[in-house]
Amino acid sequence: MTRLRAIIVKEIFQLLRDPKSRIVLVLPPLIQLFIFTFATTLDVRNVDLAVLDRSSGVHSAELLQRIDGSPNFRKILYVRSSAELRRAIERQQVIAALVIEDGFDEKLTRHEPAQLGLILDGRRSNASQIVAGYVSRITAEMDAETVPQTLGGAQITNWFNPALDFVWFTIPALIVAIVSVSGLAITAQTVSREREMGTFDQLLVSPLRLHEILIGKIVPSFLVGGLNGALYWLVGQFVFGIPFAGSVFLFFISLFTYLLALIGVGLFVSSLSMTQQQSFLGNFIITNPLILLSGYASPIANMPPWLQTLTYINPARYFLVIVQGLFLKGMPAADVFHQLWPLALIAVTTLSVSAWLFRSRME
Amino acid sequence: MPVPAALEPIASAASVVKRFPGGAAPALNGVSMTVEAGRITGLVGPDGAGKTTLIRILAGLLHADEGEVAILGHKPIEMLDQLGYMPQRFGLYEDLTVRQNLDLYAELRALPEEDKEETFSRLLRFTDLARFQDRLAGKLSGGMKQKLGLACTLVRTPRLMLLDEPGVGVDPISRRELWAMVQDLTDEGIGILWSTAYLDEAEKCDRVYLLNEGKLLFDGPPGELTDRAEGRVIQLTGFGEARRPFLSRTLDRPDIIDGTIQGRSLRLLLRDGSPVPEPASFEAGAGTRIAKGQPRFEDGFIEILGGGPKGTSALAENYRVIPPSDRPAIEAKGLTKRFGDFVAARDMDFAIPQGQIYGLLGPNGAGKSTTFKMLCGLLSPSGGQGAVAGNDLRHSAAEARASLGYMAQKFSLYGELSVGQNLDFFAGAYNLRRPDARRAKDAMCEIFDLGDKLNMNAGELPLGFKQRLALAAAVMHQPPVLFLDEPTSGVDPVTRRMFWTHINGLVEKGVTVLVTTHFMDEAEYCDDVSLIYRGEQIATGTPDALKEQAVTLTESDDPTMEDAFVALIEESDRRREADERDAA
Numbered sequence: 035m036t037r038l039r040a041i042i043v044k045e046i047f048q049l050l051r052d053p054k055s056r057i058v059l060v061l062p063p064l065i066q067l068f069i070f071t072f073a074t075t076l077d078v079r080n081v082d083l084a085v086l087d088r089s090s091g092v093h094s095a096e097l098l099q100r101i102d103g104s105p106n107f108r109k110i111l112y113v114r115s116s117a118e119l120r121r122a123i124e125r126q127q128v129i130a131a132l133v134i135e136d137g138f139d140e141k142l143t144r145h146e147p148a149q150l151g152l153i154l155d156g157r158r159s160n161a162s163q164i165v166a167g168y169v170s171r172i173t174a175e176m177d178a179e180t181v182p183q184t185l186g187g188a189q190i191t192n193w194f195n196p197a198l199d200f201v202w203f204t205i206p207a208l209i210v211a212i213v214s215v216s217g218l219a220i221t222a223q224t225v226s227r228e229r230e231m232g233t234f235d236q237l238l239v240s241p242l243r244l245h246e247i248l249i250g251k252i253v254p255s256f257l258v259g260g261l262n263g264a265l266y267w268l269v270g271q272f273v274f275g276i277p278f279a280g281s282v283f284l285f286f287i288s289l290f291t292y293l294l295a296l297i298g299v300g301l302f303v304s305s306l307s308m309t310q311q312q313s314f315l316g317n318f319i320i321t322n323p324l325i326l327l328s329g330y331a332s333p334i335a336n337m338p339p340w341l342q343t344l345t346y347i348n349p350a351r352y353f354l355v356i357v358q359g360l361f362l363k364g365m366p367a368a369d370v371f372h373q374l375w376p377l378a379l380i381a382v383t384t385l386s387v388s389a390w391l392f393r394s395r396m397e
Numbered sequence: 398m399p400v401p402a403a404l405e406p407i408a409s410a411a412s413v414v415k416r417f418p419g420g421a422a423p424a425l426n427g428v429s430m431t432v433e434a435g436r437i438t439g440l441v442g443p444d445g446a447g448k449t450t451l452i453r454i455l456a457g458l459l460h461a462d463e464g465e466v467a468i469l470g471h472k473p474i475e476m477l478d479q480l481g482y483m484p485q486r487f488g489l490y491e492d493l494t495v496r497q498n499l500d501l502y503a504e505l506r507a508l509p510e511e512d513k514e515e516t517f518s519r520l521l522r523f524t525d526l527a528r529f530q531d532r533l534a535g536k537l538s539g540g541m542k543q544k545l546g547l548a549c550t551l552v553r554t555p556r557l558m559l560l561d562e563p564g565v566g567v568d569p570i571s572r573r574e575l576w577a578m579v580q581d582l583t584d585e586g587i588g589i590l591w592s593t594a595y596l597d598e599a600e601k602c603d604r605v606y607l608l609n610e611g612k613l614l615f616d617g618p619p620g621e622l623t624d625r626a627e628g629r630v631i632q633l634t635g636f637g638e639a640r641r642p643f644l645s646r647t648l649d650r651p652d653i654i655d656g657t658i659q660g661r662s663l664r665l666l667l668r669d670g671s672p673v674p675e676p677a678s679f680e681a682g683a684g685t686r687i688a689k690g691q692p693r694f695e696d697g698f699i700e701i702l703g704g705g706p707k708g709t710s711a712l713a714e715n716y717r718v719i720p721p722s723d724r725p726a727i728e729a730k731g732l733t734k735r736f737g738d739f740v741a742a743r744d745m746d747f748a749i750p751q752g753q754i755y756g757l758l759g760p761n762g763a764g765k766s767t768t769f770k771m772l773c774g775l776l777s778p779s780g781g782q783g784a785v786a787g788n789d790l791r792h793s794a795a796e797a798r799a800s801l802g803y804m805a806q807k808f809s810l811y812g813e814l815s816v817g818q819n820l821d822f823f824a825g826a827y828n829l830r831r832p833d834a835r836r837a838k839d840a841m842c843e844i845f846d847l848g849d850k851l852n853m854n855a856g857e858l859p860l861g862f863k864q865r866l867a868l869a870a871a872v873m874h875q876p877p878v879l880f881l882d883e884p885t886s887g888v889d890p891v892t893r894r895m896f897w898t899h900i901n902g903l904v905e906k907g908v909t910v911l912v913t914t915h916f917m918d919e920a921e922y923c924d925d926v927s928l929i930y931r932g933e934q935i936a937t938g939t940p941d942a943l944k945e946q947a948v949t950l951t952e953s954d955d956p957t958m959e960d961a962f963v964a965l966i967e968e969s970d971r972r973r974e975a976d977e978r979d980a981a
Contacts, residue, residue: 040825047818048811232809239773239880240826241799397776 041250078164080108084131091139206361209266217259221300226313280360295349298384305392352377406431407588413464426611439602440592444887445860446608448592456482481550481558491535502549520548540571568760596695622697630690633663637682641901648708655705660941705894713902726909731781741767756923764932802871806883812856827874841869861892881912917958935969
């Protein structure tokens with residue numbers, strides 16, 4: 035116990051003694067949480083649209099007014115020829131162009147179906163899809179009002195996120211991403227720093243046992259990661275106003291399990307590296323796939339099957355499901371456990387593998 | 398006698414002051430010096446004295462805060478063409494071959510293509526590296542690296558060469574060769590500045606500047622400093638007492654300011670003005686003889702620093718008595734370590750009785766560190782057995798580790814933690830419970846004078862204090878066995894003496910010490926030494942026995958430990974070459 039206490043205290047002091055490093059551990063990740071929340075917006079707003087109006091009638095004017103009045107569109111650029119339209123898209127002045135054909139007004143007046151042309155910038159496929167959605171929603175509304183429908187359209191209700199605010203979706207995901215990045219970065223340096231500074235031999239000739247050294251290395255990252263995770267959990271609720279619908283207990287159990295899995299990965303990288311530079315690079319190689327294959331940026335279901343299989347070994351995948359589930363929909367305990375046991379399994383695996391690697395690379 | 402005409406100074410520094418942010422004292426405090434053409438000027442002092450800072454200022458890499466620096470009458474930055482600078486580290490590209498390094502420097506120095514072949518062949522011949530042209534620089538021995546570094550600075554013959562500690566990490570043989578090479582260069586009129594922490598190198602310089610803690614303590618021909626100790630060095634032989642307690646008793650005398658062990662004799666420095674004492678006054682039996690000794694540069698240095706420490710070690714007085722035992726404290730039986738095909742250490746065999754100092758000597762890369770690391774459990778042996786305090790290395794490594802104290806070659810405590818936190822950690826790591834830990838910590842602060850430095854970051858301590866802290870961390874738990882890897886490398890002579898005073902005192906309490914060193918005079922403190930070369934023990938015995946062997950090999954009547962070292966290694970080379978011839 036004396037030995038274990040000594041090494042834990044030493045590791046914590048090493049991480050926290052310098053006031054600057056105390057700030058570095060907490061502040062930059064917190065700032066990232068704020069900045070990334072707004073940077074990773076999933077809404078398409080402030081759209082500029084080109085219009086080539088060859089009809090110039092009452093109906094086309096009404097359509098354009100409706101578009102102009104929509105909060106999603108910023109500016110309408112009136113063009114006079116196809117050539118001008120082409121240029122506007124090519125130069126990315128606009129993301130889409132609406133072509134109103136000559137007979138548009140006449141056909142509508144005669145209650146015949148009229149057609150609109152919509153040209154989209156395929157270089158920005160995702161955003162232009164959304165713009166197409168906006169335009170067709172506006173035309174559908176106009177359709178419904180000019181030609182009264184008898185069947186009645188679909189009534190849309192958005193569950194879990196009634197206003198479809200993207201922040202509600204990004205914050206829980208960002209909590210996962212930032213806990214991962216900062217947790218890995220702290221752990222990946224611990225062993226390689228001792229190697230580089232020459233203190234590693236000094237540790238190994240002492241009566242400290244292998245497991246004591248490892249626990250000493252785990253505790254500070256665990257504390258800092260847990261503290262940061264709790265901080266983001268509070269910020270998400272009280273600064274961004276996201277409801278936390280699930281069990282607090284389950285959130286922290288999952289956070290701690292995830293941190294252990296993560297620390298296992300970090301220790302693995304650190305034990306493999308002879309210098310801090312190597313562990314920095316190793317950390318970099320691990321972090322990107324860990325985040326990208328978690329479902330944070332794009333849904334795992336959309337990935338090719340072989341890649342989907344690969345995501346099963348990614349601890350971030352499970353933690354992401356848990357955090358999003360607990361935040362927005364109050365995921366029931368049974369569903370949380372369904373994600374938690376693979377996470378726990380991964381934690382046990384990464385920690386044992388890194389302990390094994392640590393032992394075999396002691397010389 | 399005609400006074401020789403003053404030589405034109407190639408480089409000069411006048412009242413240079415340099416401060417670094419965060420450093421309490423200036424790194425250089427009003428240092429003035431000149432380097433003359435065709436001379437070797439020594440810049441001498443322990444680590445952290447300011448040698449590298451001064452060299453970097455002369456090379457135009459740093460600016461002095463105050464004072465003037467000139468190379469051939471110009472600012473250093475304007476005279477880079479005339480300058481050859483060999484830094485302590487990073488001078489070579491370890492992933493390039495010998496030839497590629499030369500190519501690179503030729504390119505950097507804009508050596509005309511047509512001169513290249515001739516220059517390279519001259520330099521390769523000069524440095525004897527022609528055979529190794531295609532070897533990676535990182536795979537060369539320490540001595541060969543320094544020779545290559547020298548060659549790289551010589552691709553265009555400079556008028557001034559700044560050599561920053563070329564002797565570090567180089568075995569005595571290569572050091573002698575390197576020195577001879579540099580001496581050849583002075584014949585061409587090149588001015589050499591040779592910085593070193595080895596005081597025996599200082600003796601060979603034409604002129605010496607002695608730095609300590611940023612201050613110039615002495616400048617002039619080395620003989621001038623050595624002469625201050627003239628007639629005050631005595632050699633004591635024939636005393637009827639164990640040499641270590643006798644030394645500590647003798648050092649406590651008021652008329653002795655320094656003393657070292659030399660085999661079976663003591664070498665003492667008398668206080669200025671004290672007469673040579675009567676042999677009887679040492680109270681060590683009728684056989685005691687006193688002979689005059691040869692003064693050294695180091696004696697002068699110690700005197701400037703105010704003399705060495707007294708002989709009684711407070712550390713040893715506080716230490717527990719290790720119960721005597723007949724079992725060897727450290728034992729190696731056929732200890733072997735292979736890395737792939739390469740045998741780093743072969744069949745190491747020795748048994749160190751309790752209460753003795755055992756030295757492992759040898760050039761860098763010879764296998765002494767490998768042997769050392771196997772015995773303290775940092776490397777697992779490929780063959781053979783080792784035991785520490787009766788605990789076999791393979792089966793009870795943790796028990797073996799608990800009974801040893803370890804001091805690494807480089808400072809390897811936690812620089813970003815405070816002195817107090819370091820001591821707390823090592824007390825805990827060695828199982829000291831809280832009251833014991835507190836008592837041990839207080840004692841260490843008292844003995845090593847660390848009390849007012851407890852809250853300082855260990856990394857910011859002056860070098861001498863770093864070494865004290867490292868020793869304190871190693872002995873806090875009062876282990877019966879101490880492992881010391883180059884413990885006094887780079888520290889000033891007074892700190893070295895203090896260190897050995899403690900070690901000698903501990904040994905009297907029954908502690909067993911295994912030490913590696915490249916200071917040949919320190920080997921004299923050992924009861925037994927093993928000379929390790931090319932992974933094998935080529936000679937084993939007491940320091941006097943090894944010198945005895947050197948007498949028959951070299952036919953010189955009073956060889957130093959270093960002479961013995963060189964002679965034995967050369968003899969081993971001769972024998973190996975003969976064997977290879979026979980085999981062929």
